[in-house]
Amino acid sequence: MEIVVRGWRTQITxxxxxxxxxxxxxxxxxxxxxxxxxxxxxxxxxxxxxAVEWSSSFGSRIGAMAxxxxxxxxxxxxxxxxxxxxxxxxxxxxxxxxxFGNALRVAVGGGKAWISSASIVGAxxxxxxxxxxxxxxxxxxxxxxxxxxxxGDAPRPDEVVVAVAVANRGRLNDRxxxxxxxxxxxxxxxx
Numbered sequence: 765m766e767i768v769v770r771g772w773r774t775q776i777t778x779x780x781x782x783x784x785x786x787x788x789x790x791x792x793x794x795x796x797x798x799x800x801x802x803x804x805x806x807x808x809x810x811x812x813x814x815a816v817e818w819s820s821s822f823g824s825r826i827g828a829m830a831x832x833x834x835x836x837x838x839x840x841x842x843x844x845x846x847x848x849x850x851x852x853x854x855x856x857x858x859x860x861x862x863x864f865g866n867a868l869r870v871a872v873g874g875g876k877a878w879i880s881s882a883s884i885v886g887a888x889x890x891x892x893x894x895x896x897x898x899x900x901x902x903x904x905x906x907x908x909x910x911x912x913x914x915x916g917d918a919p920r921p922d923e924v925v926v927a928v929a930v931a932n933r934g935r936l937n938d939r940x941x942x943x944x945x946x947x948x949x950x951x952x953x954x955x
Contacts, residue, residue, distance in 0.1 A: 765814040793896070793931045804855045821867065841872055846885070846892050846918075848919035876952065906942070
């Protein structure tokens with residue numbers, strides 16, 4: 765099955781001042797998204813494995829693009845997607861399962877923690893809020909965050925948008941305690 769990427773979206777946000785406090789290190793968030801022709805549109809398809817298999821090499825590519833756009837070490841990550849209105853949510857989920865996630869981890873410099881995700885059905889221009897969490901330890905509260913993708917003219921009814929988000933640090937002015945990023949052991953994905 766041929767899978768065609770129609771185009772790409774890259775969003776970069778940077779925040780340094782929050783609540784009147786100036787951070788020494790700005791919070792950078794990057795979203796890279798691909799607009800893909802949905803190969804499963806038209807009728808019910810039982811076997812979605814072609815997307816799952818394809819997603820491994822794709823996860824490497826999109827992860828490397830996100831890490832390069834961030835321009836510094838990745839501390840947090842997330843993934844997700846939007847399927848156009850002629851598709852089913854399961855179609856976009858097929859593109860972001862374990863093979864995709866494993867490749868994404870490698871591409872961003874490793875990661876022990878589960879990658880939080882979100883998937884929805886939507887029309888062109890539907891925003892997608894991607895959750896973020898620390899890439900090596902889910903218990904780092906400062907990295908519980910999100911970033912919203914605004915995909916422009918995508919997805920068209922017969923497309924899917926697959927997106928990854930990365931960040932260089934936790935929220936500005938985090939002050940709710942818990943495990944600190946600098947104390948992460950990174951051996952079990954939790955602490």
